[in-house]
Amino acid sequence: MQNFVxxxxxxxxxxxxxxxxxxxxxxxxxxxxxxxxxSGSIKKNGVYDQVISSLNESQVPFTELPxxxxxxxxxxxxxxxxxxxxxxxxxxxxxxxxxxxxxAKAIAAGVMADHDVWEFFNGKKRIQAALPxxxxxxxxxxxxxxxPAAVITNDNTSQKFSTRSMFxxxxxxxxxxxxxxxxxxxYTAYSAADAITxxxxxxxxxxxxxxxxxxxxxxxxxxxxxESTEASLAKPDDYEARANFMWAATLAFNGMTTAGxxxxxxxxxxxxxSLSALYDTPHGASLSITLPAWMAYFSACNPRKxxxxxxxxxxxxxxxxxxxxxxxIERLRAWFEKIGxxxxxxxxxxxxxxxxxxxxxxxxLAQVWGLKDYSPGVIEGxxxxxx
Amino acid sequence: MQNFVxxxxxxxxxxxxxxxxxxxxxxxxxxxxxxxxxSGSIKKNGVYDQVISSLNESQVPFTELPxxxxxxxxxxxxxxxxxxxxxxxxxxxxxxxxxxxxxAKAIAAGVMADHDVWEFFNGKKRIQAALPxxxxxxxxxxxxxxxPAAVITNDNTSQKFSTRSMFxxxxxxxxxxxxxxxxxxxYTAYSAADAITxxxxxxxxxxxxxxxxxxxxxxxxxxxxxESTEASLAKPDDYEARANFMWAATLAFNGMTTAGxxxxxxxxxxxxxSLSALYDTPHGASLSITLPAWMAYFSACNPRKxxxxxxxxxxxxxxxxxxxxxxxIERLRAWFEKIGxxxxxxxxxxxxxxxxxxxxxxxxLAQVWGLKDYSPGVIEGxxxxxx
Numbered sequence: 001m002q003n004f005v006x007x008x009x010x011x012x013x014x015x016x017x018x019x020x021x022x023x024x025x026x027x028x029x030x031x032x033x034x035x036x037x038x039s040g041s042i043k044k045n046g047v048y049d050q051v052i053s054s055l056n057e058s059q060v061p062f063t064e065l066p067x068x069x070x071x072x073x074x075x076x077x078x079x080x081x082x083x084x085x086x087x088x089x090x091x092x093x094x095x096x097x098x099x100x101x102x103x104a105k106a107i108a109a110g111v112m113a114d115h116d117v118w119e120f121f122n123g124k125k126r127i128q129a130a131l132p133x134x135x136x137x138x139x140x141x142x143x144x145x146x147x148p149a150a151v152i153t154n155d156n157t158s159q160k161f162s163t164r165s166m167f168x169x170x171x172x173x174x175x176x177x178x179x180x181x182x183x184x185x186x187y188t189a190y191s192a193a194d195a196i197t198x199x200x201x202x203x204x205x206x207x208x209x210x211x212x213x214x215x216x217x218x219x220x221x222x223x224x225x226x227e228s229t230e231a232s233l234a235k236p237d238d239y240e241a242r243a244n245f246m247w248a249a250t251l252a253f254n255g256m257t258t259a260g261x262x263x264x265x266x267x268x269x270x271x272x273x274s275l276s277a278l279y280d281t282p283h284g285a286s287l288s289i290t291l292p293a294w295m296a297y298f299s300a301c302n303p304r305k306x307x308x309x310x311x312x313x314x315x316x317x318x319x320x321x322x323x324x325x326x327x328x329i330e331r332l333r334a335w336f337e338k339i340g341x342x343x344x345x346x347x348x349x350x351x352x353x354x355x356x357x358x359x360x361x362x363x364x365l366a367q368v369w370g371l372k373d374y375s376p377g378v379i380e381g382x383x384x385x386x387x
Numbered sequence: 388m389q390n391f392v393x394x395x396x397x398x399x400x401x402x403x404x405x406x407x408x409x410x411x412x413x414x415x416x417x418x419x420x421x422x423x424x425x426s427g428s429i430k431k432n433g434v435y436d437q438v439i440s441s442l443n444e445s446q447v448p449f450t451e452l453p454x455x456x457x458x459x460x461x462x463x464x465x466x467x468x469x470x471x472x473x474x475x476x477x478x479x480x481x482x483x484x485x486x487x488x489x490x491a492k493a494i495a496a497g498v499m500a501d502h503d504v505w506e507f508f509n510g511k512k513r514i515q516a517a518l519p520x521x522x523x524x525x526x527x528x529x530x531x532x533x534x535p536a537a538v539i540t541n542d543n544t545s546q547k548f549s550t551r552s553m554f555x556x557x558x559x560x561x562x563x564x565x566x567x568x569x570x571x572x573x574y575t576a577y578s579a580a581d582a583i584t585x586x587x588x589x590x591x592x593x594x595x596x597x598x599x600x601x602x603x604x605x606x607x608x609x610x611x612x613x614e615s616t617e618a619s620l621a622k623p624d625d626y627e628a629r630a631n632f633m634w635a636a637t638l639a640f641n642g643m644t645t646a647g648x649x650x651x652x653x654x655x656x657x658x659x660x661s662l663s664a665l666y667d668t669p670h671g672a673s674l675s676i677t678l679p680a681w682m683a684y685f686s687a688c689n690p691r692k693x694x695x696x697x698x699x700x701x702x703x704x705x706x707x708x709x710x711x712x713x714x715x716i717e718r719l720r721a722w723f724e725k726i727g728x729x730x731x732x733x734x735x736x737x738x739x740x741x742x743x744x745x746x747x748x749x750x751x752l753a754q755v756w757g758l759k760d761y762s763p764g765v766i767e768g769x770x771x772x773x774x
Binding site: 002004005009012013016213221248259260 | 405597607
């Protein structure tokens with residue numbers, strides 16, 4: 001186990017009925033809220049009304065920034081920063097999934113900065129302060145509700161970049177599994193792909209010195225994510241399934257599974273971000289395409305570890321590590337297909353002739369993230385396996 | 388899954404070399420430290436010198452309260468409160484295991500109270516403030532380094548009682564697995580019994596609605612605790628084994644495994660505390676005696692869950708739940724015996740004729756904890772199974 005610092009101060013209020021506490025929680029952190037949300041699903045499923053009613057009950061004034069889309073964009077972050085400043089909002093309330101929360105995080109940091117907020121994402125500046133952030137989670141996958149990371153796409157440059165800071169980690173996150181009942185089958189599947197990718201990128205980082213504890217935690221979470229996704233697809237209002245998924249997805253990327261793993265790299269994310277940036281491929285869908293391809297490309301470097309996953313998760317009994325690893329990767333790909341998230345560029349109508357442009361975009365991010373092993377040739381080699 | 392609030396703001400600095408950061412961390416929280424420690428093992432293994440050297444390097448003045456014993460006592464807490472007040476200490480530094488940290492927690496709360504600190508333990512008062520607490524962990528088991536609980540024995544009344552408050556949760560905890568190299572075989576085994584009991588008391592609370600996630604997390608941690616205990620006994624300076632144990636024991640009782648389980652009760656602790664209070668039985672040893680007996684007494688109420696543990700942890704294949712449960716309990720008892728922690732009153736020379744007095748003591752605590760199912764008859768029935 002490598003040395004690590006673990007710190008996760010977000011207070012999680014988990015379970016049905018908790019959205020009624022939103023107003024009281026907001027009131028602990030500010031006088032006026034900027035309410036950030038998406039394209040309207042929270043108005044259809046009643047979450048918006050619950051939030052507004054709680055804010056009103058606690059007499060919290062607020063102003064609204066709707067319109068966050070999947071693969072959230074920098075231009076809306078700019079708009080939010082101006083709105084927060086103009087309206088004197090001193091606390092941000094994000095009601096949505098990872099895209100909404102990440103937009104809110106970027107706004108929270110941007111309001112306090114005297115420079116372009118994008119400099120926090122392209123690595124030129126470090127976040128030094130942010131407005132406090134409270135979240136009400138309605139799509140579970142990113143774990144952004146309990147971590148210090150944010151991912152934003154620069155809609156001018158087609159770069160999907162990320163930043164991390166304890167300053168933007170939510171103070172309080174409200175997780176009510178019943179908000180997940182109305183998520184589409186597609187996004188239920190994309191969410192599973194996202195959560196699984198978060199875990200496996202750490203898992204395959206866990207090599208020497210090898211820590212059995214973190215492997216077991218990931219396997220425990222992954223079994224739960226798979227089982228609860230299948231149950232949620234079978235019965236979208238299965239509260240227990242949604243609850244198990246929701247808490248597992250949070251724990252999957254709140255720092256716990258990677259503590260002790262050293263500097264974890266996120267190659268499937270690096271590759272997937274280029275698909276989102278260039279084709280607006282949904283985040284989870286981009287990962288179910290790139291993760292199995294990345295695994296196939298690199299499994300020969302550590303067949304034993306890839307075989308462990310195959311045996312623990314898919315019950316594969318082949319005693320040969322390489323064979324077990326290959327079968328495990330195929331089983332993961334088949335499971336993604338089964339739940340309804342794509343595993344090839346072709347199935348998303350992304351032409352093979354675009355591979356050089358996709359690879360160049362991904363290589364740009366690999367350089368920003370310092371992933372030196374990922375030359376343009378390696379990246380294109382992996383994308384060849386996604387066709 | 389039941390509704391829950393999860394909040395755990397302790398910052399953990401994990402890994403070798405981190406004790407050198409003690410002074411800098413202390414300096415963030417106060418001007419003068421009260422250094423609380425035990426009966427001298429930290430002077431033998433070099434931890435004391437590392438701490439003092441770090442405090443000196445950061446120019447942090449301090450005063451010392453040595454002498455904490457296993458099953459820490461109220462009289463030393465009183466002494467610590469007087470010392471902190473008299474010397475103007477405004478931050479507490481605990482260097483030791485659960486006994487030292489719990490003493491430090493009680494002092495931290497007691498300094499800020501205008502009444503007898505014992506009232507926080509007998510349920511008459513709630514903690515409203517405390518001095519900040521930093522810990523350097525040297526015996527891993529209690530998870531007190533990352534939770535809000537403290538257990539103290541009143542040496543006047545022979546009551547071993549507990550309290551909980553976010554105010555006494557450590558701000559920072561430094562976990563260096565190499566501090567565990569010099570722990571005796573006995574205490575290595577007692578530590579395992581303590582960590583396992585923390586997990587299983589929650590595990591058997593997880594009934595309806597049943598949450599597979601928490602079961603799997605407990606099983607992942609329990610496998611790690613057992614495996615790393617055996618490796619540590621075989622090679623006391625096995626860093627990886629000690630590291631896996633150390634982090635698993637912390638996660639075993641930092642609130643994660645019980646989040647969603649509702650109001651978890653701690654019956655094995657309730658019963659074990661009476662042995663510690665009356666015979667000074669080490670905490671972990673008291674639990675390896677009471678846990679299997681408690682399991683045997685109650686397994687008929689939920690044979691399926693007890694069978695699950697037997698199958699998952701001990702690989703028992705008997706398809707009959709009751710039979711599998713019984714075998715699993717025997718295997719746990721045998722494992723405790725194998726690693727060297729007792730499983731009977733007899734092996735600790737506690738005479739069977741004392742059972743009425745032991746049961747009466749335990750019943751007193753059951754009443755304080757509101758465990759209404761534990762009548763004197765039930766308690767004596769369980770203790771009968773520990774003879």
